[in-house]
Amino acid sequence: MTHNEMRPLLSVRHLTKRFGKGCSFCRQPENLPPLNNRCPRCGTVWACNDLSFDLYEGEILGIVGESGSGKSSLVQCLYFDTSVTGGTATLSNYQDGETNIFLESPQQKRYIRNHLMGMVYQNPWTGLKMNFSSGGNIAEKLIAAGHFNVHHIQKRAADLLDHVEIPLSRMNEAPRNFSGGMQQRVQISKALANRPPILLLDEVTTGLDLSVQARVLDLIRRIQHESRTAMIVVSHDLGVIRMLCDRTMVMKQGRCIEAGLTDQILEDPHHAYTQLLVHSLL
Numbered sequence: 001m002t003h004n005e006m007r008p009l010l011s012v013r014h015l016t017k018r019f020g021k022g023c024s025f026c027r028q029p030e031n032l033p034p035l036n037n038r039c040p041r042c043g044t045v046w047a048c049n050d051l052s053f054d055l056y057e058g059e060i061l062g063i064v065g066e067s068g069s070g071k072s073s074l075v076q077c078l079y080f081d082t083s084v085t086g087g088t089a090t091l092s093n094y095q096d097g098e099t100n101i102f103l104e105s106p107q108q109k110r111y112i113r114n115h116l117m118g119m120v121y122q123n124p125w126t127g128l129k130m131n132f133s134s135g136g137n138i139a140e141k142l143i144a145a146g147h148f149n150v151h152h153i154q155k156r157a158a159d160l161l162d163h164v165e166i167p168l169s170r171m172n173e174a175p176r177n178f179s180g181g182m183q184q185r186v187q188i189s190k191a192l193a194n195r196p197p198i199l200l201l202d203e204v205t206t207g208l209d210l211s212v213q214a215r216v217l218d219l220i221r222r223i224q225h226e227s228r229t230a231m232i233v234v235s236h237d238l239g240v241i242r243m244l245c246d247r248t249m250v251m252k253q254g255r256c257i258e259a260g261l262t263d264q265i266l267e268d269p270h271h272a273y274t275q276l277l278v279h280s281l282l
């Protein structure tokens, strides 16, 4: 089945996130200078500007762009870490795909975060409680989704840690004692605890040594292959995007400047900025 015939798992339309109040000048998008996200009159930053895209079951969508292009703001909006300024997002497996999740109550947003989406942050200190044990971090997520059977929680935590190759002998140890790569693997297992159909990954290999990075990327590919979890992978590194992503959206200054199949974008980048990114990879 082609994407045209499938219903997207996640549909995002006209997502906008601004930092600042905006003014009568910058609220007209055509007034912002081309490829600049800062209003010259009031200083408001338009971190995400009118972004629309779909995510399909089992695919990995890459979001690539230089620092400040709005990639993190985008996934933080989707995971309700920050509020959106405008736009809609619907999930096909939530209320028949008819409800704009950005307008849901805090309680419903918690439900979506606990059951329908997982998030892995660049900084493991954001995604993990460093004073809890690794198993405790996963238990927290399971309890938030309504699991209270201690035996079930312990078994699931052990299975998840085993899956990401954390020795079970370290299950009771706090992740602050772990290496960066291990912390990211605990974060991934925590994000997967309730088998969410969508996983958001924000620069998860940035700052790791190349060999450690390769191991985390292999793990992400294995998870996608085994469970068909749909993922949004945010990275400034086109090498990571090339390795993981079926389709890619290129962002600059809050806008989508190019989107399509990753292979096509790499082989035939249309926008000058994408050409620059691709050439830096060669």
Ligand SMILES: Nc1ncnc2c1ncn2[C@@H]1O[C@H](COP(=O)(O)OP(=O)(O)OP(=O)(O)O)[C@@H](O)[C@H]1O
Binding pocket: 019, 037, 045, 046, 047, 065, 066, 067, 068, 069, 070, 071, 072, 073, 074, 236
């Ligand atoms: N809390 C904030 N207040 C004001 N501006 C912000 C805030 N957070 C982000 N921005 C601005 O929004 C824009 C997008 O930032 P964002 O962090 O989403 O970009 P990014 O592509 O993820 O970059 P990086 O990878 O460096 O985090 C930038 O211009 C940034 O300065």
